[in-house]
Amino acid sequence: MSTDYSRALGARLRAIRNQQGLSLQGVEDKSHGRWKAVVVGSYERGDRAVTVQRLSELAVFYGVPVSELLPDPRPSSAVTTSTKIVLNLESLGSLPADEAGPLARYASTIQAQRHDYNGKVLSIRTEDLKSLAIIYDMSPDELTTRLIEWGVLSPGMEGIVSTGGDDLLEDDELDPNWERRRAPR
Numbered sequence: 697m698s699t700d701y702s703r704a705l706g707a708r709l710r711a712i713r714n715q716q717g718l719s720l721q722g723v724e725d726k727s728h729g730r731w732k733a734v735v736v737g738s739y740e741r742g743d744r745a746v747t748v749q750r751l752s753e754l755a756v757f758y759g760v761p762v763s764e765l766l767p768d769p770r771p772s773s774a775v776t777t778s779t780k781i782v783l784n785l786e787s788l789g790s791l792p793a794d795e796a797g798p799l800a801r802y803a804s805t806i807q808a809q810r811h812d813y814n815g816k817v818l819s820i821r822t823e824d825l826k827s828l829a830i831i832y833d834m835s836p837d838e839l840t841t842r843l844i845e846w847g848v849l850s851p852g853m854e855g856i857v858s859t860g861g862d863d864l865l866e867d868d869e870l871d872p873n874w875e876r877r878r879a880p881r
Contacts, residue, residue, distance in 0.1 A: 699742065701767065702742030702743075702745065703741075704767035705739075705765070705766065706739055706740040706741055706742040707740075707767070708764070708765050708767050709736070709739055709740045709765060710740040712758050712760060712764060712765060716758060719733075720733035720736055720740075723736050723757075724736075727757060739754075751765055781819065781820050781821070781822065781824070781825055782818070783799075783803060783817060783818045783819075783843070784847065784848050784849070785803060785815055785818055786815070787847040787848050788800055788803060788846075788848045791846055791848070795846070796846065798831045798832065799828060799832075799848070802824070802831070803820075806818060806824070822836075825839065825840065
């Protein structure tokens with residue numbers, strides 16, 4: 697197995713484990729020692745090759761299809777290009793907490809993870825917007841419309857989620873005057 701593929705596989709294994717809120721020791725404890733923390737950690741780092749049989753068993757343990765553990769087969773350059781959506785944090789800060797609370801908490805968490813506290817704008821991925829739509833119990837398109845109405849998102853972003861495109865949104869594609877023309881709250 698190539699080093700790049702081993703690392704990509706390891707990253708998927710780590711992501712699934714993290715999604716389930718498990719530490720390496722937590723995996724060992726939950727599996728009653730079947731999966732040793734040191735072994736799972738070496739799979740995740742790509743230091744140790746995992747057999748198809750063991751990968752299948754790990755998928756059963758995590759309760760996910762084996763395909764979820766496998767890295768994306770596309771070349772790495774295609775994987776790293778995802779649409780960025782730019783949130784206006786100044787507008788977000790002026791919204792009532794009962795409306796924008798979940799979005800504000802989500803943005804705050806991303807800022808903390810990135811150590812990015814410029815306070816003006818925050819780029820998020822399309823996948824982040826899809827997650828937020830689940831939190832708000834609406835479709836990504838409905839949430840996009842709501843964010844535009846709130847003045848948090850630039851007009852013209854409506855088709856980004858529904859197109860599913862992998863092209864990057866260039867800064868010059870943003871309308872520099874969008875904040876002045878946003879819909880009233």
